[in-house]
Amino acid sequence: DAGITQSPRHKVTETGTPVTLRCHQTENHRYMYWYRQDPGHGLRLIHYSYGVKDTDKGEVSDGYSVSRSKTEDFLLTLESATSSQTSVYFCAIRGQGHYGYTFGSGTRLTVV
Amino acid sequence: KNEVEQSPQNLTAQEGEFITINCSYSVGISALHWLQQHPGGGIVSLFMLSSGKKKHGRLIATINIQEKHSSLHITASHPRDSAVYICAVGLLGGSQGNLIFGKGTKLSVKP
Numbered sequence: 001d002a003g004i005t006q007s008p009r010h011k012v013t014e015t016g017t018p019v020t021l022r023c024h025q026t027e028n029h030r031y032m033y034w035y036r037q038d039p040g041h042g043l044r045l046i047h048y049s050y051g052v053k054d055t056d057k058g059e060v061s062d063g064y065s066v067s068r069s070k071t072e073d074f075l076l077t078l079e080s081a082t083s084s085q086t087s088v089y090f091c092a093i094r095g096q097g098h099y100g101y102t103f104g105s106g107t108r109l110t111v112v
Numbered sequence: 113k114n115e116v117e118q119s120p121q122n123l124t125a126q127e128g129e130f131i132t133i134n135c136s137y138s139v140g141i142s143a144l145h146w147l148q149q150h151p152g153g154g155i156v157s158l159f160m161l162s163s164g165k166k167k168h169g170r171l172i173a174t175i176n177i178q179e180k181h182s183s184l185h186i187t188a189s190h191p192r193d194s195a196v197y198i199c200a201v202g203l204l205g206g207s208q209g210n211l212i213f214g215k216g217t218k219l220s221v222k223p
Contacts, residue, residue, distance in 0.1 A: 090155060
């Protein structure tokens, strides 16, 4: 199975502070995605990447930026965290395998 | 909007029962995915389907492309099957591979 890790697993931060979440993969897959999961909503796409330095916006990209300087790392940054960004964040990679997608374990972010 | 609808939203079953979770979608798809999420846990891919039927252990997934409908069946359910089951679709012609997700079905299996 593809290796994908997210860090940190949990974070509490104050409103207005910058926060960066990291997604790391060991399988050299081209496509990487950041989603957020909130009660009453399905997972929603924030940003995605289709290669080094190639990124694009998803459905809920306002307030978020991403960077991908290496194939293995996809960073999600909240420039100035707000309480509405309290959520669980999942990273995913798309591979060629049987299941198509592999998800990270999630990062629970609380903005106070 | 709700391009992917799941039913039921919540389901409680007794151990051993046969369970069916449904997913309907309104867009052209390249593939449909079933995912499992345990409480407080990560998301695990169960199936990826573009036609027909797949089976893995006690889990069976079917898809009817003409009717735009998929079902996930669990035979001989067990308390460890308690989880949220999520249906997701990849759009036909969507080269970037983004998925559209249903809101999930929360399954609770009682011993």
